[in-house]
Amino acid sequence: MAASAAIPQFPHDFLWGVSTSAHQIEGAVDERGASVWDAFTAVPGHVKDGTTAAVACDHYHRYREDVALIRELGVDAYRFSVSWPRVLPGGTGEVSAAGLDFYDRLVDELCAAGVRPVPTLFHWDTPLALAEQGGWLRRDTAERFAEYAAVVAARIGDRAKKWITLNEPAEHTLLGHALGQHAPGEQLMFDALPVAHHQLLAHGLAVRALRAAGVTDIGIANSHGPTWPASSSAEDTEAADFYDVLLNRLFADPLILGRYPDGIGELMPGDDIEADLKVIAEPVDWYGINFYQPTKVGAPLPAAAATEFSGLTLPPELPFAPRELDGYPVTDFGWPVVPESLTELLTGFRDRYGDRLPPLVITENGCSYEGIDDQRRIDYLDGHLRALHRALEAGVDVRGYFVWSLLDNFEWAEGYKQRFGLVHVDYTTLARTPKASYAWLREALRAQRAHQAPQA
Numbered sequence: 001m002a003a004s005a006a007i008p009q010f011p012h013d014f015l016w017g018v019s020t021s022a023h024q025i026e027g028a029v030d031e032r033g034a035s036v037w038d039a040f041t042a043v044p045g046h047v048k049d050g051t052t053a054a055v056a057c058d059h060y061h062r063y064r065e066d067v068a069l070i071r072e073l074g075v076d077a078y079r080f081s082v083s084w085p086r087v088l089p090g091g092t093g094e095v096s097a098a099g100l101d102f103y104d105r106l107v108d109e110l111c112a113a114g115v116r117p118v119p120t121l122f123h124w125d126t127p128l129a130l131a132e133q134g135g136w137l138r139r140d141t142a143e144r145f146a147e148y149a150a151v152v153a154a155r156i157g158d159r160a161k162k163w164i165t166l167n168e169p170a171e172h173t174l175l176g177h178a179l180g181q182h183a184p185g186e187q188l189m190f191d192a193l194p195v196a197h198h199q200l201l202a203h204g205l206a207v208r209a210l211r212a213a214g215v216t217d218i219g220i221a222n223s224h225g226p227t228w229p230a231s232s233s234a235e236d237t238e239a240a241d242f243y244d245v246l247l248n249r250l251f252a253d254p255l256i257l258g259r260y261p262d263g264i265g266e267l268m269p270g271d272d273i274e275a276d277l278k279v280i281a282e283p284v285d286w287y288g289i290n291f292y293q294p295t296k297v298g299a300p301l302p303a304a305a306a307t308e309f310s311g312l313t314l315p316p317e318l319p320f321a322p323r324e325l326d327g328y329p330v331t332d333f334g335w336p337v338v339p340e341s342l343t344e345l346l347t348g349f350r351d352r353y354g355d356r357l358p359p360l361v362i363t364e365n366g367c368s369y370e371g372i373d374d375q376r377r378i379d380y381l382d383g384h385l386r387a388l389h390r391a392l393e394a395g396v397d398v399r400g401y402f403v404w405s406l407l408d409n410f411e412w413a414e415g416y417k418q419r420f421g422l423v424h425v426d427y428t429t430l431a432r433t434p435k436a437s438y439a440w441l442r443e444a445l446r447a448q449r450a451h452q453a454p455q456a
Helices: 036-041 059-073 097-112 140-156 169-178 189-212 234-256 273-280 340-356 375-393 436-452
Strands: 015-019 077-081 116-122 162-167 217-223 227-229 287-290 295-298 307-309 312-314 321-323 360-364 398-404 423-425 432-434
Touching (some): 015 116, 059 097, 077 162, 097 140, 116 140, 140 189, 162 189, 169 189, 169 217, 169 234, 189 217, 189 234, 217 234, 227 234, 234 273, 287 340, 375 436
Parallel strands (some): 015 077, 015 398, 217 287, 227 295, 360 398
Antiparallel strands (some): 295 321
């Protein structure tokens, strides 16, 4: 059904924003250190259309134009990521003055436009120099990350007040290190669990480093979605529970509760997991959720062959098998559109974690559709904002919503095929063209504020 009526009224202090990430939009690859994604995309076959992010949207040189688009859109905040190898080309040691200068200019431009800067410190672009020394399989990388956090905070922390440590450590662990379909391309399966632990430890150490630098508004952006058993059978339910632990609780439980799910802690590296968990559970001011879809999961299928699911190739030896979710429209990525599952996820978080749950922020939500007259994206956003509002009505403390993404961009292993942007990017000319969804969101936000304005 097409969006028609105005979206429901959100609280007056609700934070509206858009999100991007450095590797996906910045380009200017020769003006920074190398990342694992540079090495990964250089290998033929790793990216479906054979492209790289060497130029991407050229945001590094066109950031003023992009900030003007954000200002005109009328959102409160812009969530961007800082490229670790742009700031510290070797991952540690010498700081790039030019790299820090870029983020300094970007933050100044945002502040001048009346847009709140929300930096994310890590969105998967590990410096190649660190990766070649073991990367996230080494505990030392967590300590290097905290040092990097301190460097960035010292430069822009006087103006950037709301920070995110890591983006989607689950995907970086599973897709990059377990299945090998993202950088760095490791196929370690369950031997990738140390990557999860070291990212979580890096988060806790970075929270401490940010606090020491005077930052007082800190969160993390984890991806979550409801897991639905393929049937009520014991086999399907057990498989769905296992999947839910890996994708949801493996990262949320230690951050919120200070403990791993049963059976996971003993698999993690280190001599004193309890001491590490105290660092991991360093209190945050809010908890970010990236939401796209629910997943139907059943027991492994009898056919001993790899299966295709949501753009991924899954090996047959996994103890679960995601299934197609029939009966719902899908995006151009093939992801099911189920807005009501966002309400389910948020109320489920409240029920699971109770008074231990920090305030929530939707740090990503969006969809891939072709075209500038993108009515399907409008319908998607409309439906998910209504679902989010129902969660607020049910008593869930949600403080903000960020659309993924401001711009069409380099979509990791998909290359440039999938378009998530509110703004179309012509990758030949780099011209930006706001889509119909951009205009729709701008008007929706104007209506929100008109309703909140005091009446004469």
